[in-house]
Amino acid sequence: MKNKYRNLFLLFGVLAIVVMLCTMDMDYSDIWENLKRVGFWFPVIMLLWFFVYLINTCSWYLIIRDDRKYRVPFWTVCKLSITGFAINYATPGGLMGGEPYRIMELTPYVGVSKASSSVILYVMMHIFSHFWFWFLSIFLYLFLYPVNTFMAVLLTAVGAFCLLAIYFFARGYKNGMTVKTFRFLQKVPFVKRWAHRFIVKQKDTLEQIDSQIAMLHSQHKITFYSSLLLELSARIFSSLEIYIILRVFTPEVNGWDCVLILAFSSLFSNLIFFFPMQLGAREGGLALAVDGLHMSPALGVYVGLITRLRELLWIAIGMVLIKIGNKKPGDASSSEC
Numbered sequence: 001m002k003n004k005y006r007n008l009f010l011l012f013g014v015l016a017i018v019v020m021l022c023t024m025d026m027d028y029s030d031i032w033e034n035l036k037r038v039g040f041w042f043p044v045i046m047l048l049w050f051f052v053y054l055i056n057t058c059s060w061y062l063i064i065r066d067d068r069k070y071r072v073p074f075w076t077v078c079k080l081s082i083t084g085f086a087i088n089y090a091t092p093g094g095l096m097g098g099e100p101y102r103i104m105e106l107t108p109y110v111g112v113s114k115a116s117s118s119v120i121l122y123v124m125m126h127i128f129s130h131f132w133f134w135f136l137s138i139f140l141y142l143f144l145y146p147v148n149t150f151m152a153v154l155l156t157a158v159g160a161f162c163l164l165a166i167y168f169f170a171r172g173y174k175n176g177m178t179v180k181t182f183r184f185l186q187k188v189p190f191v192k193r194w195a196h197r198f199i200v201k202q203k204d205t206l207e208q209i210d211s212q213i214a215m216l217h218s219q220h221k222i223t224f225y226s227s228l229l230l231e232l233s234a235r236i237f238s239s240l241e242i243y244i245i246l247r248v249f250t251p252e253v254n255g256w257d258c259v260l261i262l263a264f265s266s267l268f269s270n271l272i273f274f275f276p277m278q279l280g281a282r283e284g285g286l287a288l289a290v291d292g293l294h295m296s297p298a299l300g301v302y303v304g305l306i307t308r309l310r311e312l313l314w315i316a317i318g319m320v321l322i323k324i325g326n327k328k329p330g331d332a333s334s335s336e337c
Contacts, residue, residue: 038306041244045310052238057081059230060122066216066223070110079321080105086318089311099123101322113205117212120178122227124213128169129231130266135162137263144256158267173217173224176210179203238262241310245303261303 038045057078064072084098099119106115138155141147147155171177185195199206216224242258 038245038248041248042306042310045241045244045306046313048240048244049238049310049314052234053082053085054078055230055234055237056085056126059125059227059234060118062223062227062230063121063125063216064106064110064114064118066220070114072106072109076109079324082314083318083321086315086321089315113208114212116178116205117209120209121213121216124169124172124177125227125231128166129228129235130270131162131165131169132228133232133235134263134267135159135166137260138162140256140263141260144260172213174214176213178206178209178213182206235262241307242303245306249302 057074060081061072061074061077064070064077080102084102087098087101102119103112103115106119109115110118135158138159141151141155145151179199182195182199186192186199236259239255239258239262242261243253243255246253246258
């Protein structure tokens with residue numbers, strides 16, 4: 001990628017961080033007091049998320065290396081993964097602002113078709129794992145807690161929503177979805193002319209991407225399911241952050257409760273996806289999830305506060321990584337996950 005594009009991504013990230021710091025409705029004295037209470041555990045939480053990103057990287061790396069044809073350094077993929085997530089967190093709506101960055105940086109290693117298909121496949125896998133995580137969490141709740149009429153209706157609605165999404169993702173994996181996506185965009189006002197020109201010019205590339213998507217699901221099932229399991233494990237592993245924070249404020253918490261809090265709060269915040277870093281939505285989701293497990297809603301606010309600080313720091317790290325370690329493919333050594 002040319003340096004001017006990296007500088008644009010960096011400038012966007014810095015501006016996003018400044019905007020988020022200026023618009024978040026938080027009392028900085030309260031932030032400092034709660035951060036002091038967490039104390040030593042905050043660096044532990046930062047380290048925990050490094051391992052979460054490593055798991056995410058392994059999932060994407062498996063997709064890139066599914067046919068053993070392409071050799072990309074593992075730590076390069078890790079850097080692109082962290083920075084891509086940072087850009088996505090800072091993007092209004094979280095609408096995949098990091099994916100163009102990943103494609104542009106990966107293209108010199110594997111070509112535009114493979115770079116595009118691997119990024120699209122990983123995004124699909126990342127989202128697909130969320131639906132499975134939410135769906136499986138329903139059964140965890142049924143196992144741990146009695147269900148009243150309201151919760152029965154709510155869990156049924158969530159289950160139906162997740163199953164419908166899983167069905168559409170399965171269809172997309174089976175047949176590919178990039179050509180269909182651009183055909184749909186041809187009917188959308190304001191972008192239909194651009195989409196028509198793009199699909200005419202890049203039809204062969206889009207069809208090749210679709211064939212690679214379908215091939216992963218049909219011919220490389222071990223890679224497909226290994227990547228999915230890694231993404232699911234990253235979701236579960238990240239719930240340790242909630243466990244660590246809650247243990248600082250109350251001893252009345254267990255690991256399975258934290259998995260449920262993460263599941264239902266992330267579901268709520270992803271339904272309201274158009275704010276940078278999902279400002280307000282996550283805190284509300286955490287408060288509702290904690291209250292639903294018969295804990296004080298204030299604990300959800302504390303968790304949201306600490307996770308917000310962790311995200312800001314990792315966004316800053318991701319922005320710094322845009323300018324670090326940008327080697328040419330010939331200068332990089334490959335590594336295995």
